Amino acid sequence: MTIVGYARVSTREQNPESQAAELSAAGAGKVYVDHGESSRIANRPEWIACLDYLREGDTLVIRALDRIAGTERMAIETIRELGERGVKLSSLTEPFLDIDATTPMGEAIIGIMAVLAQLRVSTIRENTRRGLEHARAQGRIGGRPSVMTAERIETARKLRTENKSYPQIAAILGVSVSTVRRAVTRGLENSL
Incomplete structure (x- = not known):
């Protein structure tokens, strides 16, 4: 019975060290980290390696559900698959995930949490889009300044x-x- 951690950041500029440190502090002996990978893509290199490493009786610890799944459907499928393999899922910020996902009640709770995780992701996207539109309206353009003076x-x-x-x-x-x-x-x- 091993505790395995998985961390992910969406862009190369983000630093996953704090996530990895939190997972290690929670007992993860091994932590897989994906850099610059979207949670909507299932074939993330370190995620695949993590799934291959996990065995029955292991615990997968994550910071939050949106680290492993970017959509409600993906979250439910992933949690169900882990449960069927006998792998326990533990979230540092969502303690209610420590339930049996193979039962109807567990599945319902996971579904609700997946919807909330999707809402959080969608809200962040919407806020970013609105912020960029506002900046453009003010005459500001994102990105690095041009080297061409x-x-x-x-x-x-x-x-x-x-x-x-x-x-x-x-x-x-x-x-x-x-x-x-x-x-x-x-x-x-x-x-x-």
């Missing part, structure tokens, strides 16, 4: 009129070819 764009245009190729201009400016092409093309479109 007004001076660099002017230099790139001048070099293009001197028949320099995009790769040559990119080497001179120390940026990528696609960055130069985008900046020069955007400038031409705006001047028409």
